[in-house]
Amino acid sequence: MKPILAGKSILIVEDYPAMRKAIRDMLYILEADTIVEADNGVNAINAMTKTSFDIVLCDYNLGNGKNGQQVLEEARYRKLIGQHCIFIIVAAEQTASMVLGAMDSKPDEYLTKPFNAQQLFARIERNLRRKQFLQGIEKEIERGNLFQAIQDCEQLLAANDQKMRTHLLKKRAELATLVGDFETGRQVYQQILQERDLPWARLGLGIIEYQQGNFDTAIAIFEALLQDNPLFLEGYDWLSKTYETQDKLQDMQQVLNQAVDLSPQSILRQKKLAETADKNGNLAIAEKAYKAAVTLGKHSVHKSCGDFTNLAKLYAKTNDSEHALKVLKEMRHEYLNNPEAELRATTLEVELHKKAGNEQLADDCLKKMLTLSQQLGNEVPKDLQLDIARSCFLQNQPERAEEILNGLIKTHIDDDGFLNDIRRMQSGIGLENHSEALIQSTKRELVAINNKGVTLYKQGRYGEAMALFEKAMSVMPDNKTIIINMLKITLHDLKNADHDQQKLLRAQKLFKKARQVGIDKQKLGILQMEFSNLLRKNKLEAKA
Incomplete structure (x- = not known):
């Protein structure tokens, strides 16, 4: 050896x-x-x-x-x-x-x-x-230099190392998909499948269809893949994700249930199943999955105090206040001196005390909730903000509730899944379609801002376009459309700037923000490739 x-x-x-x-x-x-x-x-x-x-x-x-x-x-x-x-x-x-x-x-x-x-x-x-063998490619990917990673991949493929060929083709197809070169990705996956029926290549074709918005085609690919490979867990994840995009929550729940039966130790999948079953009103399945998430979370990096309060909220829905309060007690013990956990518990206690007819206790919890929320400020997660708005509505504080909802809708107007969560919350407390007018007007406002910014951009008025989007971002700090547009303008500016360090730092900051708010990797990949090309060009010019 x-x-x-x-x-x-x-x-x-x-x-x-x-x-x-x-x-x-x-x-x-x-x-x-x-x-x-x-x-x-x-x-x-x-x-x-x-x-x-x-x-x-x-x-x-x-x-x-x-x-x-x-x-x-x-x-x-x-x-x-x-x-x-x-x-x-x-x-x-x-x-x-x-x-x-x-x-x-x-x-x-x-x-x-x-x-x-x-x-x-x-x-x-x-x-x-x-x-x-793949070290050079992986290093370029880690650096965000996708252009060079693709070039390195092509060079290694040209060397025709048969033992590494399949690994290289897989990496090449993944890179093509990441940067939005869907035609190349599709061709490589099809080339692989002509030689050998590999599940990950079929999955790759389905992902490309998903990224291009061909959801029915993607579903057909994922379903056929799972029929032939029922233990291929990634297939379940992508099929459920596609159903979620189409708001087909019953189908999504069924797929997640199958995946959890096969691999019950996946905490993220248990969380997703619990949330989906909860939205569908399948409380028994939701309870089982929430409990699994709490148990798995004890030793997982993905543990969250929200798992406890989601289970407690489920008990509150069934008027089982005793079990709800017991879960909150367990959470407080597990998350001692944790401000978010205390805020989550106090927010739910407003509703629990109100249901029990203890108006004074409910009011006391409401005051505590608002104080804790103010102390946490921007660190309050969006799902918890929605719970706080719900508690304000329940305790006859509609002005505070409207203020919170206004901010949530403006910030997350391009997140259809979360907008549906807002709608479900309001329906649950008898306020059907309460914020629909605000949602639609905000969508129109975003479209108007986007159209005006794009027009300014096309007219070459880049500074005015950027100023417009920066102003919009101050109101909608996590809006994905605005962040993408600001990135595009910044990259265009960089093409015409000689090593402008300030604009380079702005681009890096925007990429970081984009990843934080969960902008799709493929949308970012295209821009990341453009950015890496600019960095490469600047280095070459600096050497010259």
Whole structure:
């Protein structure tokens, strides 16, 4: 065996000392020289915050606390592991739900116990070769230099390395889709499928149809994919996402339910199922999923105090105040001295006390709620703001409720899903179509601003166009359409500016804001590619 591990930093995460020693001895046989050990998930995360590991061997079942899937999720979420790192989940159990759960988090490898040094070597070597081969492309993607990543991909494809060809084609198709070059992406995926029926290539075709707004075609592709590959979990996620775009919540719930049955350890999928079933009025399914999200959240980076209050709100809907208050008590214990958790609990208590006929307690909670909300300011999540508006309506504070709704509608006017949440909230308290006039007038206002800005832009009056959108952004700070338009103008300005550092920083700030508000990766990808081209051109000119 070749000495492939010399100089590589390796982390072993295993709760059994004897097994840790066995893996360590195998690694020494493979000439590893830098090995760190962790006996649980928390210690593994701590180790990764201190060291950038090349290889992580993580057992799935780590006893009490985080499991291997949750360790990988947190490491990725917190960017504790880079693209170069090989993450291998190791497991002894072979139940379908556990295997699917482990694979759901997309480790580089899944290794079944028992295994020997030769098997471990083969897995590590295969992934090292792949990672090293794609290293240049991945680095350019991390830098946001998508143009160079595509160029590097094309050069490697021209070299015709047959062992790496499929990996390269997959990366090339993904990059094409990311930058909005859908025709190239479609051609590459179809080329792959002519040679071999690979589920991820069929998924890629469906994603392209989704991105182009061909939702019925996308649904047909995803449904056919799942019929032939019923364990392919990404297919369920994209099918449910497409149904959500069309506001087909019953179909969405059915698809999510199937995915959760296959992989019940996915907290994000459990949250989505709970919210969808709740909106559909399927309270038994919603309760089960909310409970699962709360349980999984104890050791997950995706834990949220909102999971507790969503479950408590469900009990409030069924007039089960006892269980609702019990859940809020548990949340306060779990999130001690957390302002958001306290605000969520107090907001729901307004309604609970009102239902119980305790008007004084309801008023006291309302005052506390408004004080906490003012203290948190812009940090109050939009779903919680909507709950606060609901409580204000219930306690005869319509002016405050209208003020909150006005801000929510203006900020999220291009988020149809959230606008439907506003409509559902108002219908639930007997205010059907209450904000419809404001929603429609705000949409018209946004269209008018957008049209005026585009007209100014086309007339070459870039400063006036930018000033218009900046003024609009002060009123609608998270509006995706405005952010995209400001990015377009900034990039156009950069084309005609000689190394304008201020405009470069403005573009970077807008890209960061766009990612924060959840603008579609494909929309951003096109602009990111343009930006990387500008940066590349500036570097070349600077060298000249």
